[in-house]
Amino acid sequence: xxxxxxxxxxxxxxxxxxxxxxxxxxxxxxxxxxxxxxxxxxxxxxxxxxxxxxxxxxxxxxxxxxxxxxxxxxxxxxxxxxxxxxxxxxxxxxxxxxxxxxxxxxxxxxxxxxxxxxxxxxxxxxxxxxxxxxxxxxxxxxxxxxxxxxxxxxxxxxxxxxxxxxxxxxxxxxxxxxxxxxxxxxxxxxxxxxxxxxxxxxxxxxxxxxxxxxxxxxxxxxxxxxxxxxxxxxxxxxxxxxxxxxxxxxxxxxxxxxxxxxxxxxxxxxxxxxxxxxx
Numbered sequence: 584x585x586x587x588x589x590x591x592x593x594x595x596x597x598x599x600x601x602x603x604x605x606x607x608x609x610x611x612x613x614x615x616x617x618x619x620x621x622x623x624x625x626x627x628x629x630x631x632x633x634x635x636x637x638x639x640x641x642x643x644x645x646x647x648x649x650x651x652x653x654x655x656x657x658x659x660x661x662x663x664x665x666x667x668x669x670x671x672x673x674x675x676x677x678x679x680x681x682x683x684x685x686x687x688x689x690x691x692x693x694x695x696x697x698x699x700x701x702x703x704x705x706x707x708x709x710x711x712x713x714x715x716x717x718x719x720x721x722x723x724x725x726x727x728x729x730x731x732x733x734x735x736x737x738x739x740x741x742x743x744x745x746x747x748x749x750x751x752x753x754x755x756x757x758x759x760x761x762x763x764x765x766x767x768x769x770x771x772x773x774x775x776x777x778x779x780x781x782x783x784x785x786x787x788x789x790x791x792x793x794x795x796x797x798x799x800x801x802x803x804x805x806x807x808x809x810x811x812x813x814x815x816x817x818x819x820x821x822x823x824x825x826x827x828x829x830x831x832x833x834x835x836x837x838x839x840x841x842x843x844x845x846x847x848x849x850x851x852x853x854x855x856x857x858x859x860x861x862x
Contacts, residue, residue, distance in 0.1 A: 602632060603816050607823025611658055612831035613850070622756030623850075625651040626707060627857040629816055637805055638813060644700040646804055648707075648755035649795030649811035650820070652692075652788050655757045658824040659784030665832035666778030673734035673771065673779045680744035684758070684786040687748025692794025695753045696811065707754045708855040714760040715851025732770040747783070752791035757784025760851060778832075792817075 610625050629647035634640050666672050695703065743765060751758040759780040766776035792812060799810030807814050 603819025604823035606816075607654065607658075607820035607825075608827045610654065610820055611661065611824030611827025612834070622651045622655055622751075623707075623711060623754075623760070623854040623858075625654065625820060626755040627854050629813075630704070630858065633813060633816065636813070636815070639805070641700050642803060642811070644703045644707075645696060645795070645799075645811045646808070646813050646816075648695060648703070648753075649692075649792065649799075650813045650816040651755040652752065652757075652795065653792040653812045653817035654820040654824060655784055655788035656792060657821040658828055659757050659781050659788055661825040661828040662781040662832060663778070663785060665829040666781055669778070669832070671775045671778030672782050673766075673775060674782070675734040675736050676740060676766070676779055677782045679736045679738075679740040680747070680762075680783055681786045683741040683744025683746075684748040684783055685790040687745040687750075688752045688787045688790030689748075689794045690745075691749035691752025692791045693798045694749075696795065696798045696800075698753075703753070704858055708858045710750070710754050710760075711851045711855030711858065714764070715848045715855070719845065719848035735766065735769045735771070744783070748787050748790060751787045752794060756787075757781070758787045759784060760847075763847065 606625060606628050610622075613624060626644075626647045629650055630644050633643045633646050633650075638646050663672060698706075747758045747761045747765075750761065757780070759777070762780040762783050763773070763776045766779060767773055771779070796810035796812050803811050804813060
């Protein structure tokens with residue numbers, strides 16, 4: 584009887600090894616398609632999966648957020664490079680936003696480590712619903728998305744970056760669900776907003792991941808972790824997502840602006856529901 588049990592245990596461990604790269608493929612495609620680094624789908628999935636890997640349930644949401652943000656660094660980099668090659672990253676806008684994104688990511692992660700798991704779940708889910716509704720029903724500030732507009736820039740973009748970075752750190756995303764609607768509201772074409780958001784996600788991921796690693800209490804996770812970052816999840820997701828992100832970028836350039844906004848809105852509602860269901 585011991586042999587079948589051992590085989591089943593080995594199969595369970597194998598499934599655990601492969602689940603993170605599979606999540607990375609999904610995250611990478613969403614990163615290129617929606618400019619969000621796949622963060623929300625990762626948070627929802629990891630919050631459910633990580634307790635099966637020995638992560639205490641009371642730390643699962645923090646670990647899901649931290650691991651998602653750590654993986655986003657590579658995911659967003661791959662997505663941003665793919666968009667850059669197609670000329671859809673507004674680098675002047677990125678340069679103005681980066682200082683605020685770094686500051687906000689660091690401060691937001693510092694706050695999140697002190698919040699209860701259940702509180703974090705409601706914050707993330709509520710954020711998904713609000714952002715989805717805004718993208719589905721919000722206007723574009725009276726500016727047409729058909730023509731070219733000057734890249735948004737200036738100190739107010741740095742201030743906006745601080746807010747985007749802080750909120751992103753608390754909900755475990757690359758900021759696309761705020762950056763994309765902001766840029767679309769300013770008249771930027773949706774596909775360029777997605778590309779620019781991907782580049783901004785790199786800064787958010789770096790600052791937030793460092794925050795979750797350094798702000799976490801000693802021994803926050805039992806093993807294979809740096810602070811709240813569970814390394815098997817972060818590394819497995821990141822490697823696979825880098826390979827998958829260009830495919831999402833191709834989809835983004837094939838889908839029209841209005842359709843891309845609808846996809847974005849539906850995705851947000853689904854993820855918010857999934858996060859609450861995993862609690």
